[in-house]
Amino acid sequence: MDKIQKFLAYNGKINITAVETTELVEKARKVHDLSPVATATLGRCLSMGALMAGNLKQEEDSITLQIKGNGPIGGITVTADGKGRTRGYVENPQVDVPLRKDGKLNVGGAVGKEGFLYVIRDIGLKEPYIGMSKLVSGEIAEDFANYYYTSEQKNTAVALGVLVNKDGVKKAGGFIVSSMPDATEDELFILENRLQEAKPISQMLEENMSLLEIAQDITGDSNIKVLEQEESTPKYQCNCSKEKMENALKSIGKEELQKIIEEDKKAEVVCHFCNKKYMFNEEELKCLIGDVS
Numbered sequence: 001m002d003k004i005q006k007f008l009a010y011n012g013k014i015n016i017t018a019v020e021t022t023e024l025v026e027k028a029r030k031v032h033d034l035s036p037v038a039t040a041t042l043g044r045c046l047s048m049g050a051l052m053a054g055n056l057k058q059e060e061d062s063i064t065l066q067i068k069g070n071g072p073i074g075g076i077t078v079t080a081d082g083k084g085r086t087r088g089y090v091e092n093p094q095v096d097v098p099l100r101k102d103g104k105l106n107v108g109g110a111v112g113k114e115g116f117l118y119v120i121r122d123i124g125l126k127e128p129y130i131g132m133s134k135l136v137s138g139e140i141a142e143d144f145a146n147y148y149y150t151s152e153q154k155n156t157a158v159a160l161g162v163l164v165n166k167d168g169v170k171k172a173g174g175f176i177v178s179s180m181p182d183a184t185e186d187e188l189f190i191l192e193n194r195l196q197e198a199k200p201i202s203q204m205l206e207e208n209m210s211l212l213e214i215a216q217d218i219t220g221d222s223n224i225k226v227l228e229q230e231e232s233t234p235k236y237q238c239n240c241s242k243e244k245m246e247n248a249l250k251s252i253g254k255e256e257l258q259k260i261i262e263e264d265k266k267a268e269v270v271c272h273f274c275n276k277k278y279m280f281n282e283e284e285l286k287c288l289i290g291d292v293s
């Protein structure tokens with residue numbers, strides 16, 4: 001079952017957040033009919049979204065991740081909130097690229113090695129906080145580690161993994177590890193070595209290791225502390241509504257709306273995140289025009 005858990009290692013000097021997202025990513029695969037490499041790509045991004053949302057303070061806070069690389073998958077968008085509701089989409093869900101030489105799905109090839117990554121944090125302030133960095137490999141985890149380093153000046157290790165076979169998602173998950181300023185060089189050295197030697201996260205999940213066992217394994221600390229937290233299982237869930245779609249329609253402006261009324265007498269708006277269709281008839285569209293200031 002999908003789960004998010006936070007841990008403290010080395011007497012509180014190392015923070016770990018770990019997540020299993022197998023069901024979440026499988027739901028995304030079904031919603032968008034994703035190809036295997038698109039499943040791995042969006043799955044890694046969704047796992048990252050779930051991890052980052054796990055550190056939001058309020059339920060209504062949200063985080064949006066956007067990746068714009070030069071690869072054939074096109075743009076990637078993921079959003080997650082403080083309740084663990086996570087959703088996302090890619091521009092080209094059917095993308096297919098040859099496997100890597102080692103036989104693995106070529107996520108970096110689908111995403112592209114050049115481009116940008118954006119992190120938008122909406123924590124109820126007047127303006128959302130937007131951070132960005134360049135892509136380094138398009139493999140997602142490396143790109144986010146680089147984002148933390150260059151944009152937030154934090155040393156953070158990131159691991160993300162999705163195991164896909166012909167029947168769908170077998171395992172998916174990830175973790176982020178960051179150190180407090182009081183961590184010693186020796187501790188950081190041990191941690192770095194453990195992280196380098198760790199098996200891929202999807203393999204550890206496949207071996208039925210619990211998130212606690214994974215956290216112990218990657219830190220080498222068997223006295224790791226599990227942080228108590230409120231129940232917030234990450235799940236694939238959209239929060240679209242007719243009202244939100246009305247706002248989207250209004251944002252295209254009076255003239256465009258007028259044109260739609262004249263040409264089609266109706267509008268169909270599809271939610272990118274869940275593919276739900278919203279119909280607007282002539283009356284409703286005229287009403288919307290009246291609302292546009």
Ligand SMILES: [Zn+2]
Pocket residue numbers: 238239240271272273274275276
């Ligand atoms: Zn939706």
